[in-house]
Amino acid sequence: MVAIQEISKKYRKLEVLKDISLEFNEPGIIGILGPNGSGKTTLLKTILGMVLPDNGTIRVNGIDISKDYNYRNEIAYLPQIATFPENLSVKELLAIIRDLRAVDSKYMELVSLFGLEQFLSEKLGNLSGGTRQKVNVVLSFMCKSEILILDEPTVGLDPVSTVKLKELIKSHRDMGKLILLTTHIMGIVDELADEIVYLLEGRMVYRGFVTDLKLSTQQDSLERAIVNEIHGKDVVDLQI
Amino acid sequence: MSRFLGILTCLMISASVFGQIEVCSDCQFKTVPSAIESASPHDTVLVHKGIYPIHNMVITKPITLRGLNRPVLDGEDKGYIVKILSDSVSFTGFDIRRVGISHTEDYAAIYSFRADYLEISDNHLEDVFFGIRLEKSSNVVVKDNIVKGRFSREFDSGNGIHLWHCKNARVEGNDLSGLRDGIYFEFVDDSYVIANRSHHNTRYGLHYMFSNDDDYLDNYFYNNGAGVAVMFSKNIKMINNRFSHNWGTSSYGLLLKEIYDAEIKMNLFEKNTVAISVDGSSRIYYRNNDFIQNGWAIRVTGGCYVNQFTSNNFISNSFDVSYNSKLNDNLFQGNFWSSYSGYDIDRDGWGDIPYRPVKLFSYVVNRTPETIVLLRSFFIDIINFSERVTPVFTPDNLMDDQPSMKKIKW
Amino acid sequence: MKFTEKMWLIFKYSFKDMIRAKWIIVYLLFYLLLGFILLFLNNDLSSSVITIMNIIIILTPLIGTLFGVMFYYNSREFTELLIAQPIRRSRIFMGQYLGVSLSLSLSLVIGLGLPFLIFGLANSAEIFNFIMLIFIGMALTFSFTGLSMWISLRNSNRIKGFGYSVLLWLFFAVIYDGIFLSLLLIFENYPIDQFSLLMSMLNPIDLSRILVLIKLDISALMGYTGAVFQTFFGSNWGIVISGIMLLLWMTTPAYMMVRSSKRRDF
């Protein structure tokens, strides 16, 4: 589904991605982990075509993404920060996405799932941060696509919505989708991720299945398992 | 004035007392020259309606030539039409067409040389090169003629009424258009130009050169290359004339070049690129004139001394006064300036702070004309404003310290 | 034709977002007020046209600049979301650019058009000058909206982007003419009319100002220097050239913006 080959990216002198190669061929949930500034978001953005890598190629379903923007029909994106045109209503925002790409015809179920019906005619500028994040979630999950990219999906959500979101993510995995997500909350990785990719200073330092990781490090907690794993690679100051 | 009336009366009497010869296709005389040939001095030659091809017809005796029902004298582009070489000739009521054109000879429809006491009136001249050209002729009256040139910018336009070395001339009530200069005076003294309309001429409506002690009153000059030029002359009175729409590049309502002791009163200058362009002219009195919507109202270049601008109205001009030097020997007082922004607390009718009519930009444009391209740009507004607050470049004594708060009436 | 559909979509939302904003309504009201006050005060359409020109050639670029910058930085996150959608980048930015500049132009047209219509413009000889003035206001809006969005695109730092954009406006509105004037004065002994013609073409604000002036009565003043300006702008050839220049000033910033959007990371 997604094949990343030796991509690297520099912002001025700062190397954010160094020679990363990754392939995701099976459906499942992949947690992209790493400390702040390790290049998680940049990596996701290169897949989305938002950041253009200096070297290397990325293929989605075998097609080089630098050649054709239509591949993005196959990728839905939930960005970290939810800011929308202030003077548009929720309904109008949904219409924009609906007109831009293929959308699940039952997207109104999502709207009601997060209790957004009452806000449909409300201007986005008048919504609270949490509500905007819910709109954000709806926008990404309503897309008909094989791949879902979620950047810190639970930030700003209340616990009830967080639970609903997690269920949603699982159901989408069960629909056979590839889901790439970044998060700082280990619980979510623990609960959802099948596989994790660990980035450090722009390099991929670990990739493996969550179950394997727990087995090999003999740790119940994923957090500890990761710390152990990375410790083995002589990294002392680890922040997740 | 009375002298002119005297001449007129004389001419009229002469017409009735002396003999009368008629010219027409059925008359004894079929052509005008043959009639003149047989006429005695002071006879009247009456020309009936008809078309008479004539060129270079010379009149050498004092006679009255009068057209009845506008007979046409057709010059067929062959040169002069009528040449008057005698005193006391009266020439009225003709239509004249097609004067010849030349580079070296100034052909005219009616030409005179050393011929005094002429009356040329009520003629309609069309397609002329020069219209009425009088040389060294004095005590002449040119009245109520219509002169139309070829409306061309090229060499084939001459002057409508062209006087050279004349005295006591009276040019009145003529309509002049499509010429080089409507009226041209060179070395003409003690003469009057009254109530003419001069318009659509290539160069000037009225043009004085080396002429002294002349008056022009009640004339209307519009749509000329430039309205009036008064050059190298003294004691010219300019009263109650109207200068309109002398728009165009390097155009002006009135050009004063090297003139002295003139009076400019009660004239209206509207919509001229430059209302009055003054160069090296001194002792000029400007009073009760209206300057309305001109590019420049007064543009002064060269040394101009002891000029007085009093009780004029300056309304909506892009530049009121432009000046090329710091030296100011001219008086501005009691004028109304529409762009004056001062106040009158003591309610005496005069503004309490002086008005400075020279903008910095007009000073700059005077120095480097190309800068006009920045007209009405924001930057210019800024420097104009700062110059007005603290004058540095513009003459600081050039101001009206008694600006009128209201439009001046007279 | 699908791509234009998508650009139309982006345009529609940007336009809607703009025209519902408080500031654009303030902008519209300003023009309405200006138009009514000017016409009420002197009731003379032709002198109002000159006054309005003075305001338009300074204000429309400034407003275009400010709204361009504001729109860009305020909608940056949403733009990122759009970039992740199956739509070409150029369509997004063109759509947004058109949305902003057309909504600003609409305020101009309505705000000035309404008072002039009410005061009897349709029957006036000034209608042509007025339409031209509006067109030039629009051209300047497009030009400076494009310029400011382009600058914003190249500066992720909001303060910098804002600063540079306003500086560019200041440059074209004021500083350029200062330099222009100095050059004319320094080289006054040289034949500089061709040069000043060129200089006036290279600044959209100067170009617009001259185009308006040349159509008004005071154009005769421009011929003061020996007719170069009048013969140039008065001829068909000159109108075509200056029209093309203005068009270039309208389109080039947008083109540059679109071009740099393709190479930029979000």
Next chain:
Amino acid sequence: MKNWLLILIVLAACEVKPVEINYGMDQCHYCSMTIVDQSHSAQYVTDKGKPFKFDAIECMFRDLRNLEIEPVMMLVSTVDEPGKLTEVSDAYFVISEKIPSPMGANLTAFTDSTEAAVYTGQIPVFKWQTMSNYLK
């Protein structure tokens, strides 16, 4: 960009050539009169390439007296070839009342010396260099 502009200025400045006179439009640099007479107009071009136009040869002559540096080019229109500008060194001059000139000096230029002689009879035909002997 800046270099380009500079080059342009320099190029424009280096080019010393007369410009066309717009009859009926252009103004005499000396006396401010509109230039209409195609057989008496004149023009000079400074070393910096700036042209100045005159309605009469006498105007150019008088203006030259106020000039510190002699212009590179001086041209006059002639009566025998009106509208065409001739270098003053190639022209023949005549002062005659028979041909009035715009500013009263009755000064006229000819391209052809015999043509000039035909007009003048006894009056001298002179060259530009001796102009100051005839015209004050």
